[in-house]
Amino acid sequence: MGSADESSLETLIEYVLEKPKYNQINRGLIESIARTELAKGRKPKETRKAVLSKLHQVGTAYFSQKHEYGRWESTLASLPTDIHSTEVKDFCTDVMRAHYSTDERLPILEDLYQTILSTIQPIPSVLDLACGLNPLALPWMPVEEDVQYTGCDIFADMIEFLNTFGAHFGLQTEFRSCNLLNAHFDQHAKVAFLLKTIPCLEQVEKGFAERLLDAIPADYILISYPISSLSGKLKGMQENYTDQFAQLIAGFDWTYERFEFSTELAFLVKKS
Numbered sequence: 001m002g003s004a005d006e007s008s009l010e011t012l013i014e015y016v017l018e019k020p021k022y023n024q025i026n027r028g029l030i031e032s033i034a035r036t037e038l039a040k041g042r043k044p045k046e047t048r049k050a051v052l053s054k055l056h057q058v059g060t061a062y063f064s065q066k067h068e069y070g071r072w073e074s075t076l077a078s079l080p081t082d083i084h085s086t087e088v089k090d091f092c093t094d095v096m097r098a099h100y101s102t103d104e105r106l107p108i109l110e111d112l113y114q115t116i117l118s119t120i121q122p123i124p125s126v127l128d129l130a131c132g133l134n135p136l137a138l139p140w141m142p143v144e145e146d147v148q149y150t151g152c153d154i155f156a157d158m159i160e161f162l163n164t165f166g167a168h169f170g171l172q173t174e175f176r177s178c179n180l181l182n183a184h185f186d187q188h189a190k191v192a193f194l195l196k197t198i199p200c201l202e203q204v205e206k207g208f209a210e211r212l213l214d215a216i217p218a219d220y221i222l223i224s225y226p227i228s229s230l231s232g233k234l235k236g237m238q239e240n241y242t243d244q245f246a247q248l249i250a251g252f253d254w255t256y257e258r259f260e261f262s263t264e265l266a267f268l269v270k271k272s
């Protein structure tokens with residue numbers, strides 16, 4: 001990139017970061033998308049629109065309700081520190097309703113984690129990639145009491161809330177803002193979650209998922225796909241995603257198991 005292009009890139013990133021709807025998003029992801037859109041050589045107004053639209057598709061579109069981190073943190077402060085108490089589970093359920101991905105998992109929450117994870121217990125460590133609000137499903141996961149749970153997503157305010165959540169229960173949790181398209185992993189985990197995220201990443205960088213799977217430092221990867229789209233239509237997603245997964249995994253010498261739930265299709269891949 002020349003210096004004129006670099007200055008357009010900076011201007012575009014700053015334009016995005018000035019918008020309250022997008023200003024919590026990881027700068028690295030904004031930059032990746034801005035570079036791709038600038039390279040298409042369209043008019044500045046169209047380029048700006050395309051960047052915002054892509055960020056909406058991969059991130060902000062998933063909020064089914066306005067997130068209320070301040071209110072949630074105040075409620076959290078008054079809750080018991082036993083993560084398995086009914087009050088805490090009710091709170092977690094309420095918060096998970098604010099994100100489509102966890103909201104549509106609520107009816108299958110217990111079944112999904114028990115069915116899949118009980119086959120690989122004990123689970124001392126989890127890496128939750130592009131986690132959204134899924135760490136609030138921890139009370140339903142059959143993991144060790146002192147599990148090391150690390151996770152990342154693109155929203156800084158969500159990450160701050162998740163760190164407050166983990167600290168309240170004295171858990172060994174660590175959440176970071178990240179751009180998975182450019183991530184470096186420094187910690188091995190027994191299982192990594194890549195839940196309903198591959199379609200999102202592939203929207204920005206086609207063919208990226210294969211490299212990511214290869215790089216994830218875990219014995220198992222739990223990969224899932226949504227069975228209904230954000231607009232609620234089914235459109236043969238189950239068959240499409242089963243085919244996509246088969247293609248994705250074809251180049252690896254790994255074994256896997258397939259699990260089907262009413263709102264989610266999951267594959268537990270054994271890497272080692």
Ligand SMILES: C[S@@+](CC[C@H](N)C(=O)[O-])C[C@H]1O[C@@H](n2cnc3c(N)ncnc32)[C@H](O)[C@@H]1O
Nearest residue numbers: 059101102130131132134153154179180195196
């Ligand atoms: C479909 S949601 C899934 C959320 C969560 N894994 C779950 O299943 O509940 C996709 C998530 O990917 C995150 N995301 C999108 N692009 C990302 C990127 N490049 N790096 C990290 N996270 C990303 C979004 O913010 C969103 O939380």
